[in-house]
Amino acid sequence: MTLTAFPPPPPGADYNELRQEVRAFLAEELADFPPEKRAKSWNGFSRDFSRKLAQRGWVGMTFPKEYGGHARSALERYVVSEELLAAGAPVISHWIADRQSGPLILAKGTEDQKRRIVPRIAAGELCFCIGMSEPDSGSDLAATRTIATEVEGGFRINGTKVWTTYAHVADYMILFCRTGKSDDRHGGMSQFLIDLKATPNIRISPIIDMGGEHHFNQVIFDDTFLPSDALLGEQGEGWSQVMSELAFERSGPERFLSSFALIEELIRLLRKEATEAQQAEIGRLSAHLMVLRQMSRSVAGMLNEGKNPALQAAIVKDLGALYEQDIPRLARSLVSRPAVPGGRDSYAAVLAYTELAVPSFSLRGGTREILRGIIARGLGLR
């Protein structure tokens, strides 16, 4: 049964020297970065931080050198990613581009697209967002209605995208939409690379989340003209292109480290004194984390070998979200301190932030229900 087998990451995947360099960099850069900001995890935004990280060669690490990358392995990138997340560094400005948009452009883009865009991603200069969900198309991505109609010299786009994370600051969007009719539910879809700063007739308005934060946006395309060279990959191949991104999107350490700031706060309190029952709960939390990390590193190893471990990635994301979401409950069962939004006590402030963040963890990047359906089919259910 291959679905439950996660081969170990290749020997030497610790990259200890690199890890220590990243730790030293973060200790300096984030010396005054408080726990309540670290709690935002990979939702923290700082163009300045992303640029500095890129100067060290830690953005676009796996990209070829000719496109400004560093030709390093997926496992080296993994080390940098998990160190950033564990420290709660503000990474979202480059995160999506580095994780999936850059690799997608490299795999499917034209030479011109690669030369124009990829070196700027690797320089930490470009923020990407992803235009997938719509008001009537959430988990059911094939129900996408946004349509690109061919016109002279390009396409006209009409439709609405929602939950588009950081569209209000992003430089580029990778849009998923319909380009034609097809009998196949998954046919007639394409992807476009859109320069958000230079394209007229795109309306971006905020959707404030229940925690009061502005990550989401609604993006309306109103007869928006895109030149032909905005098409990314093959026309009509959008569905399979999106599916090949998913293993990158779903298996990384951001799928189980989103509540890590709360874990560090909790352990800081328990280090002084802990009962056996508290020790046991921390032991359980540690065991789960060690194992999730091993599974996630295993998927990174498979990606590095050019495999498409989409099913294993779905398992990592499902288990990872359960873990991240359970941390506030666990903290409450071990320490009796109320959550206080913006509180002076950093534990109380981090608990409050995390508590309001966790419901989204099993929604974003594929809901729990979608993932479990994928896993069940992978098991051979007819």
Next chain:
Amino acid sequence: MESMIHDMAERLFRNHVSHRLREDAAAGQCPEALWTLIEEAGLTMAMVPEEAGGFGVPAAEALGLVRISGAHGLPLPLAETLIANAVLASAGLAPPGGRLTIAEGAALRLERRGAAIHIRGPLTLVPFARWADRIVTVAALDGTDHVLSLPVKDLALAPGHDLAGMPRDDAEVDLALTEADARPLPRSIGGMRELGALIRSLAMAGAMETIVKMSVEYANDRVQFGRPIGKFQAIQHYLATMAGETAASRTAAEMAADSYDTPAFALTVAAAKSRSGEAAEKVGALAHQVHGAIGYTQEHALHHFTKRIWSWRDEFGTELDWTTELGRAALSSPRDTFWHFITDSTAQGTPA
């Protein structure tokens, strides 16, 4: 992992370990003929170095046999014999052949009497003791761990069994061993508790893979309300949950097996045993829910596997034992942060 020895074991167990064989074993009948085939295939000597007469299969690969035997619900002490032979060889003792088993020796008292070592004390819930020729254990003498090879015929046994009906016997030890059966361990390869926890984690992972497979087949075959029950989202989600828990268990157990004989062993075993034990509860419960009433009967094979994982989770340290140990290590770690503890706990060391 492509492995000839795995393929061989898989074939052997598929052909010989039947529902009937497991039933008979649970009723007290040791499957002697199958044991002979296992020994002839050399499986028991896989972890013994070539210079000591074994096959010197790398530990991680040899330990894969334990997962495979778990996947078949093998009612014989292959895992125990594999480990016992490896421990004996590491102390320079010749593997004696025959069925061996292992036990935690912490309650034994050792005393030097002339050239012999006198050993006294209880061994509890020893797996397959009454079917074994020897119990291999580790206990301290003058602050040094010694490997002891105890002939079962010289021990007083009180028979018992686990949930799956497999022998779990208490033994009272009161005998003297010469240098031929008692040797200091030159280096620590982990105590019998760690090694026992390792093989139980691997066996649980294998058994859970079988349980998932049986559950998927049942969900495809069983028709209610005019369609296979696997068409219902509720059932699909149970199966997906079982697969996730099983994958986590296998990853955890293999992570521990990969760190066999390295400094990371103690912590990875603690993680493996507690993680797979926790999974055993969920996977067992959901498998029975998927199978409905038929899975709750003696005639259906499911119980051989669920009973085994529920027994194994308690052996060689319960989840509470291992999580407490791991948590204590995490909270008292001299590392700067919890994160550093986590990365160091599984570190493979600097690549060569």
